[in-house]
Amino acid sequence: MIRYGIERRDYSSVRRVHGPRLTVDELQELMEGLKPLEPVVYEPKPRTSLFIPVPYSGIRDKVFDCTLTLVMSDLHLGDADHLPDSYWSTISNVLEIMRGIMTWNNVRSFKVVLNGDIVSGRNVYRGQEFRNLLSRGHWQVFLAEEVLKRTFRKIEELVPIEVILLTKGQHEPQEENYALYLRKIFGDRCKYGSKSIIYNIASPLGFYNVLFTHGTSRSEYYPVSYALIRDIWKTLSENDKVPVERIVCSHSHWLTPDIQIEGFKVSVTGGYQRWEYSIHQRPAGVILLYYANGEAYPIAIPPDRDIERKEKSHPALEYRNLKYYAEMLMGHLREEEKVP
Numbered sequence: 118m119i120r121y122g123i124e125r126r127d128y129s130s131v132r133r134v135h136g137p138r139l140t141v142d143e144l145q146e147l148m149e150g151l152k153p154l155e156p157v158v159y160e161p162k163p164r165t166s167l168f169i170p171v172p173y174s175g176i177r178d179k180v181f182d183c184t185l186t187l188v189m190s191d192l193h194l195g196d197a198d199h200l201p202d203s204y205w206s207t208i209s210n211v212l213e214i215m216r217g218i219m220t221w222n223n224v225r226s227f228k229v230v231l232n233g234d235i236v237s238g239r240n241v242y243r244g245q246e247f248r249n250l251l252s253r254g255h256w257q258v259f260l261a262e263e264v265l266k267r268t269f270r271k272i273e274e275l276v277p278i279e280v281i282l283l284t285k286g287q288h289e290p291q292e293e294n295y296a297l298y299l300r301k302i303f304g305d306r307c308k309y310g311s312k313s314i315i316y317n318i319a320s321p322l323g324f325y326n327v328l329f330t331h332g333t334s335r336s337e338y339y340p341v342s343y344a345l346i347r348d349i350w351k352t353l354s355e356n357d358k359v360p361v362e363r364i365v366c367s368h369s370h371w372l373t374p375d376i377q378i379e380g381f382k383v384s385v386t387g388g389y390q391r392w393e394y395s396i397h398q399r400p401a402g403v404i405l406l407y408y409a410n411g412e413a414y415p416i417a418i419p420p421d422r423d424i425e426r427k428e429k430s431h432p433a434l435e436y437r438n439l440k441y442y443a444e445m446l447m448g449h450l451r452e453e454e455k456v457p
Contacts, residue, residue, distance in 0.1 A: 193237045
């Protein structure tokens with residue numbers, strides 16, 4: 118900037134900059150010159166080295182009744198560094214795991230937990246408008262609706278989704294709580310728990326209560342922060358009459374299926390946002406809770422390693438997301454708004 122004589126501007130002066138004003142005729146002429154976008158197809162092949170837990174019964178060829186609960190979070194839809202390839206690769210692996218489980222299990226119930234930060238939100242931190250490719254809240258909600266509905270359609274080709282649980286993340290503040298909009302979109306089967314919700318994932322087979330919460334604060338070296346541990350203890354003490362078998366949290370983007378914290382079983386989901394401030398990238402992925410025979414086992418499902426590695430190092434990720442978001446929003450316009 119010094120070399121070329123460019124003056125520095127403060128934050129307030131940047132906000133005052135406006136683009137050129139167009140007349141209606143000029144805008145119509147520009148619209149007519151736009152070429153239709155080629156559809157973006159995300160059908161990555163599933164991994165072939167996926168691990169599935171097998172319950173021991175002592176009886177060969179026994180078919181178990183089970184329930185499955187898919188927990189995903191931190192998609193950060195609308196952000197410049199969202200990872201769509203990694204997300205759809207994960208969903209392909211989820212479907213492959215489900216097919217494997219269904220070979221020796223009768224899935225009695227399938228539940229989905231959206232554990233916060235599904236959208237990137239607004240005004241969460243200073244200068245976020247420069248990272249948001251979709252700045253308006255309703256666009257982020259439309260995008261999330263389209264991505265999630267496409268995801269759920271793939272799942273429901275195998276098994277119906279009984280319940281959708283929603284919790285509020287750091288990027289969904291109370292005054293702009295996008296989770297409430299999604300609750301309206303998905304109807305009566307959708308339940309909202311604000312910051313946290315305790316839910317019996319074993320229904321209708323039994324009781325296995327899990328505390329789902331997005332989480333707070335941060336740790337540079339551990340999946341769960343001290344502030345979150347304090348919040349968990351507070352929540353459990355306030356609900357001491359409800360037995361909780363496991364805690365599933367998010368926020369740290371640190372895919373960890375099973376750790377022990379002061380006597381509690383904890384699972385942590387991964388995230389789908391490239392971290393731009395360091396070379397180190399925390400793992401993407403979801404948690405699938407498999408319940409059978411009175412116990413639940415967390416299965417960590419990551420995307421394909423090569424897909425995740427290439428996407429996180431791709432120099433044009435922001436450009437690719439511009440096209441991806443546009444294609445998804447046009448799909449929403451055609452499917453939900455019925456505009457050809």
